[in-house]
Amino acid sequence: MTEPLLIERHADRVVATLNRPDKRNAIDQDMIDELHALCGELEADPRTLILAGSDTVFAAGADIAQLRERRAEDARRAINATAFIRINELPMPVIAAVSGYALGGGAELAYAADLRISSPTLKIGNPETGLGIMAAAGATWRLPEIVGHARAAELLLTGRVLDADEALSWGLISAIHPVDGLLEAAHAMADRIAANDPRATQHTKRALRASRDQHPDIECELQAELFESDEKERRMTEFLQRRAKR
Template sequence: MGEGRETSLRSSSTGDGPLLIERRDDRVVATLNRPDVRNAIDQATIDALHLLCAELEAIPRTLILAGAGGVFASGADIAQLRERRADDARRGINAKAFIRVAGLPMPVIAALDGYALGGGAELAYAADIRIATPALKIGNPETGLGIIAAAGASWRLREIVGEARAAELLLTGRTIGAAEALEIGLVSELHPADELLPAAHAIADRIVRNDRAATIATKRVMRAPRDAHPTVDLDEQAVLFESPEKMRRMTEFLERKQKK
């Protein structure tokens, strides 16, 4: 059993609605739970994500996002989407929730199985780390429905896979499989379905073994705009250079090195 896992054994689970939540001391697992509609993201799901983000903003922990029933999320709820009008678009219902997910202090890991389409794909793009099963089908078919992918795909996908690849995928609406997603760097690992969540926990374990403040600072500088560098990096480093945890960890490293 890994060091990180040992510190996270205490857990509790809540929810029987669109988002099942398992809380541990150092992480939270949130499972999209509308399997009858392939976990389509509706307003209730968005409301639950906002509540979860408020919790993780107040008490930062690593977040693992998954989907029930062998599917991550088949997209936004089309029945609700069809009734939305211009004012709804400007409210950015899904976009604002996914911005909040992306901005969480600690890393977000998306464990993707089956369909991750439309809004489901955009929620995955908001994660810091994406892993998947060989059954993954991911893409943004929005233009085929008369709309655009407006909840983050137009800028996040470009940042993840590059402008040319993102343009081809968004303009054609093409869905890609797991092998291609791995090849282009959209996901970083593939695992059999029964090993997907354990693999996500293994990544969380590695994160937990690192210094929490340094992890939060790393994510913060990675999310900073290009023109903020290197100032933002140096400011964060200045704080960490004065931290007792930095001194403790470096002292332990040097002592271990001397014993070899």
């Protein structure tokens, strides 16, 4: 059997490539289990996560053969939703490098990332209602946060699929890169993240994820911790020294 995730580990990042080519990277229970295991690793040893698929398909959805057999108790277990929430809550940023089809659960996995970039071949959306179910792994609450309620409602209620240009104009992705340069662009983004203070990055992600009623208190408390850090002192001292030499 092929591994559902191909994992490439580095000191400051991990690349996880969805790997069910015969099923168009459909998300099944084995892949969910692997994602949970990877989350456990990255919770213990925080690093940036890059999620990728193939050149032609990120993930064409959840595995329909498995979905057809699921019943009410399975829905209440929130099988995919729980994994995607855990991905979104990882300490360090998550980058989704999406090429080709990202539909249904594949789209919801991309929505769970902090940063999304794509190739020009992107096709992203949630056609679940056409299959007699709904998008229930985060799309109904996460997508409005990304693109606004009106646009989220259009996608989820009509099953419309966006291409790359539409996704960019809607703010669903932040950039479009050539297919053969997409992973390189994701690494360049991870490089910029790695150049910054990891603790400041983690605190910024916490503040970004916090609800509006937690602000500005959460920012003040997180900033208070950073103001006392040795890394802040070191980085600011180096900045002032460089400026003095100009």
